[in-house]
Amino acid sequence: MATTPNKPAAAKTSSKGFVYLPLIAGWLVPGAGHFLLGKWIRGTLLAVSIIAMFALGLAMQGKLYTSAQDILDMLGVAGDLGGGLLYFLSRAAGWGGTPVQTTIADYGTKFIVVAGLLNIIAAVDAHNLRTGRKS
Amino acid sequence: MLHPSHFAAVLLFALFASTVFGITMRDTPPRMFRYGAYCFVLFVGSVIVFSWVMFLIAR
Numbered sequence: 001m002a003t004t005p006n007k008p009a010a011a012k013t014s015s016k017g018f019v020y021l022p023l024i025a026g027w028l029v030p031g032a033g034h035f036l037l038g039k040w041i042r043g044t045l046l047a048v049s050i051i052a053m054f055a056l057g058l059a060m061q062g063k064l065y066t067s068a069q070d071i072l073d074m075l076g077v078a079g080d081l082g083g084g085l086l087y088f089l090s091r092a093a094g095w096g097g098t099p100v101q102t103t104i105a106d107y108g109t110k111f112i113v114v115a116g117l118l119n120i121i122a123a124v125d126a127h128n129l130r131t132g133r134k135s
Numbered sequence: 136m137l138h139p140s141h142f143a144a145v146l147l148f149a150l151f152a153s154t155v156f157g158i159t160m161r162d163t164p165p166r167m168f169r170y171g172a173y174c175f176v177l178f179v180g181s182v183i184v185f186s187w188v189m190f191l192i193a194r
Contacts, residue, residue, distance in 0.1 A: 046154075056137065103141075107144045111144075118151070134162060
């Protein structure tokens, strides 16, 4: 059966400029990758969701992982690092509770980690938009 | 310090995560909205179901 070959969508997009810029910008600042590509509404919704989740985590006295003592801490650091500048700024400002002593603080820790992971997904989405893999 | 209830925390988590999932996993705005709503319902629905299961197991 004859089928239409899938042409790479990347061919449709311009190859000018640094192709990883939206990925890096999106990682550093939530939504920035989409802003660079002119996707203002998507970028705003992503930025609001990720920043609000991160801020709520801090407001719940969630812990910011700073060092990896075991495998779970390592995963926590990896998740937190996904927040980009939010994580570095929060660490520099000394925000976040250190030892988790309440249930709410534990929720907060998870909010911060998941905000970082969602930011990575958003940054990869911006990269896919840039390369033309997604429209 | 912010002190949401467990269910309020679930709703906030589901709202933000579903928004990101909807935007990143689908191509067009109507499909994004539908997928986001689907994820939100699954998040909250699964929490309610598992809460009842744990409640019944603990009795």
